[in-house]
Amino acid sequence: MLIAGLVGVLLLNLGRDPHSIRSPLVGRPAPPFALAPVGGGAPVTSESLRGRPLVLNFWATWCAPCLEEHETLQRAGASLGGDVQFLGVVYEDEEDRVKAFQRRYGSTYPSLLDPDGKAAIAYGVAGVPETYFVDAGGVIRAKYAFPLNAETLAENLKKVGR
Amino acid sequence: MTAAAGRVLILLALLVSSAGAMAGFAAGARGSEAGWRLTRRLAYAFAALMAAANALMVWALLRRDFSVGYVAHVGSRSVPDWVAVVSLWSSLEGSILFWGLVLGVYVTAATRANRSRHPEYMPYAAATWLACGAFFSFLLAGPAQPFATVPHPPADGPGPNPLLQNHVLMIVHPPFLYLGYVGMTIPFGLASAALLRGRLGHDFIRPLRDWLMLPWIFLTCAITLGAWWAYEVLGWGGYWAWDPVENASFLPWLTATAALHSALLTERKGVLKGWTTTLVMATFLLTILGTFMTRSGVFNSVHSFTQSAIGPTILGFLALVLVWSVILLAARIDRFSPEGQLLGAASRDGMFLANNLLFVLFTFTVLVGTVFPLVVEAVQNVQMSVGRPYFDRMAVPIGIALLLLMGVGPALPWGRATPEQLKRALLPPIFGALLAAALGAMLGVRAPWTLVALGFGGYTAQVTLRELWRPVARRRAKGAGLGEALVESPRRSRRRTAAYVVHAGAALALVAIAVSSTMGTSKELQLREGQTATVGAYTLTFLKAEEVREPHRDALVARIGIMKGGRDLGVLTPRMNHYESQREPVGTPAVRTSLFEDLYLSVMNIDPAQGTLGLLAMVNPMVAWIWGAALVMALGGLAALWPGHRAAAAVAARVDPRVPAPSRVAAEG
């Protein structure tokens, strides 16, 4: 009987990817941050972003899937930029490389630097790309830990009221 | 072409092993000599086919034949030939192919050794082995095909995992592991045969025990090599992290050790037949569980092969073997009639039972800890972890208890003893305990568990030495010289001597583990070129950082000058390796091993342009003793297995009246 249980558990777990961590932050207030943007300037705070839904995308130049989703995000950033705030947060990378990347591939919204990884830790980031969908009231409604495409982006935007 | 040939070989192996299994079961049921002969031939054929398939794969790897699926997966033109050969077992499909080879070798050896013995058991045993062989052939033919044809062969491949190219230990660890793991199939077959037959005769216990001991030796070496590799390669300064795959190799070792002790009781007293059989079956089950854990992608671990369809298949096999074992045990265990009885708790018999209790408890605990996160996730949808702090907390008391038991057990006499006898047996080694603990305290040991471990270790050491000396003393009392006694006694009671040697090794290993875990120092240093720092008794000077280019990797090497007590000890070169296929660099620590401690240096960050170095420097005491102790255990096991002088001694006993038969039995005590 015990044995059947063990086998059953192992079976159930087969479909699961042990490398993806579910986020406990979904449904909780987004951790506050104050991060300097790429290229310099005053730090951007999470408080200043209240009032509009926020798409917070953790990415890096060395991350191939981030490049995959880059176009989708840029297009969305350009078209929805008025109603939804798109922001990138650079994860374990250098400013120079980010600037070169942006020059090469363009960017319709700013990216923020997180040099000591504190924001990444606060958001429970375990790899890139990871995108957080925060509603206008500052509550995280969804976390998507794969490269976004048009459909998945639209799906998740619905969760924050768009 | 090569791929197709390989597939043919695998299919043939599948056919032959299935046929052999059926022939074996039929031959066993009918008691047919011809049927047994057929089964043997099929077994040898299976082994030959597996060997051929493996040889073909090695040839394809060496030739960089990228039309073969597995070679395209792990082959590379830019790695040396020895890496190409070693990649046979570096990835999933190849490792199953290698499993088949090792199984074939074992089945051949076990079949050949017993070809004219135990005729009522052997066909069943061989049938069971070949049924397992059939399963692995099926895996190779289906879900885990190494010989898939690549329609458009690439010009070059990615090469095996860089971690495997980092150190020579990686060449040795997997073969030993397979020799241990796969070897457990043999005693499983023997035990199944006994259950199918409905009896476990005294004559059959010996082969069961011997064929359990051989893989046990390999598994002991494999676990040690794995720990040593982790220590020398991974850079965090430890050797065991209770990673699920480490546990996978450890679990069958625990039950096999319990089974070896239980089998000794069965051999001596004819008791616990069913329990010994259960332990042997459990050992094999745990190896299959272990292979599932490693290959299914269900566990988050350093070792995991990638997820694939192989997971459900192995799980199916595990379920099948589980059902087979449970049914056989339930149906037939009553037929095992004991030929003796266990007497009393405060006796060596009782201590054997305590040994089994502790080992099984240890197995249970590690299994629960490893599997618990999966259960919680399945039931509650919460991801949680059971990590090193848990396992350490559980393992320490059990390990300490086992350390003491190795002393108390052999000190006690067989059968019921009077309080007077108990006192005489148990009190004197306390001297050894106090001596060892005092020595430790003098050398600076303050951690309570470590002092206890030293004390128990001293106790066990005294008992073991006393028991090793006992036959020598007896021989001298009868008039032999010291030299003659020292040589003759181990020869006469080889198994007994070997057992105590293994115990000595195990005790040493446990004490060394205790000391190395609690008595080390570690420092994180940030150094500029030319700067000096001290760790323990060592003075480290960061000489320079340099870049080294190798065909398969770029490395940043830190040259560190070492001084101790004014003496120059040379230069250590820990490095940070950048492999093309990996984002995070892989560090290789530098270890300077001396008799009592290791100086361990690991690069955390290094910048040749700026001349800065982040270095983790540790002094780890007694680590080399762990590896040495494990070697002692393996050698002891080998000595126990060595074809003994039993036959010669029996003849000698008849001829030489000075060697009465009963005292030989007593000497084996």
Next chain:
Amino acid sequence: MRTIAGAVLLAALAGGVSAQAPADDPAQVVGAPRGPRLQGAALESHAKEVAGLLRCPVCQGLSVADSPSTMASNMRAQVKDLLAAGYDDEQILAYFERSYGEFVRLKPPLRGVNWLVWLAPVAGLLLGAAVIAWVLRGPRHAAAERAAGQEESGSERADLPGPDALPPDRSLAPYVLRVRERAYGWPGGVSPEGPPASPAAVADHAARDRA
């Protein structure tokens, strides 16, 4: 065009910023610091201890203390900061748990179903000990049964050699005598009182003889 839009955006955002914008404040998450503010060697060693209790999220099973990855080293730095600010172990663990979930704690905390994993070994120990006690008690009953059985089948023993019979082959006789001596403890293998009393007495004597 894009960069201008971006710059406008930034200016708008930055405009809303006060000079001392708080980043993620641990006190908001786990409450005010409860422990002592550590420094120096105590800080180093305790930081290592706490890092050993946290699981590195990007590695495969390693602790934050042992992992060489960048994420782990960032987390180590954060642990150190938190300890220096006076947060105690449980607070620090809870802080990371907020972000990563229970996954990040290597030592299962004592809540809910986790009690099972901590109690299971203890339960196993008790169960095992009980089984052994039962097994060791059994044989006494079995011995009593066997003794009872032997008395009844005494008539079948007529055709067995007597207790002091010696084998026809004289060269084997010394060995038989020695075996009897060992087994029964009396010279020549014959007891002054008669056949041996019980297996226990035999074992006792054998043990005494050997010790």
